[in-house]
Amino acid sequence: MLGVRLYLAQRISALILAPLVLGHLAVMIYATRDGLSASEILSRTQGSLFWGLSYGLFVAAVAVHAAIGLRVIVAEHVRLPGVALDAFTWSVGGVLLAMGARAVAAVVL
């Protein structure tokens, strides 16, 4: 269910996520306290390599981390067999990655 590769992938993605989540929260508080409008925020993010890479990494780490976390929950409580469990894990990761990539593209491109 959870071998060493998946374990490492989840821990490393967590290491990546921790500072990015804190940064995301800090930026959100900064932006809303300063009363920036949506268009003002977009003017700062569109075309920005920094925000593209930052949130792109965020989305990739979320896709890996959440897919493995849900895999463990589903394995223990639904008891999916191995192939179905792998399919579930990849599906969750793929959906999260696609949705996240779409959101990042919307604010960066």
Place this chain on the structure above:
Amino acid sequence: MQNPSGNLDVSVWRGNGAGGGYSAYLVPVRENQTILDVVTWIQHRLETTLSYRFACRVGMCGSCAMMVNGKPRWTCRTHVQRVIDGNSLKIAPLRNLPVIKDLVCDMAEFFAKWRKAEGHFHPTSTRHEVIAPIPPDDPRRIAASAAIECINCAVCYAACDVVALNLDYLGPAALNRAWTLINDQRDGARAARLAAVSGDSGCFNCHSQQSCAVFCPNELNPTESIAGLKRAAAAAALGGEI
């Protein structure tokens, strides 16, 4: 707590792998009385066909563990007064193991997992060579010593919710044993053992809930051993060792 009649209300699970249920018995209260004493009294006086397992009666052999009021206990060293709920005792076979009959579990899978976890010594020298000097204050010796006094009672295995949810999981006892051998400088199977405990049913499935440490009758901490295995196996995987 003694009731006015001087009897304990004892429910004992009776049945086999196909199913069963609780039977009620009244057992006289004694001043010093273990759960094993209660079960033995029932078998001697009331229910001669009651099956249960014990050997040493002094907390060394690890064969008498049962569920007592929903919690796994070594029954020969568990005093009734310490675990009784009001005036009631509910005694059942160990959780997470198949029942053979009444209070007797089939331990085959439990011990098979010790093998799967490479829980056996792989010598690097013969009896004809010099004995390896291992100082008592060596950190690996200290780590091994902290986990070595396991009596194979399966209390931790019965307490583990991960085993309950994933019957393939190797479990705290086998992984604890693997950790003692990882720290044995005379052992020659470190990489094979780390690989064995790093599979889909291995140490990385532990959620660190620590029920094993709470209920271990010898006050070992298998969760800590498993955490050590996780660190060692992760480092070995990153280093290309496994």
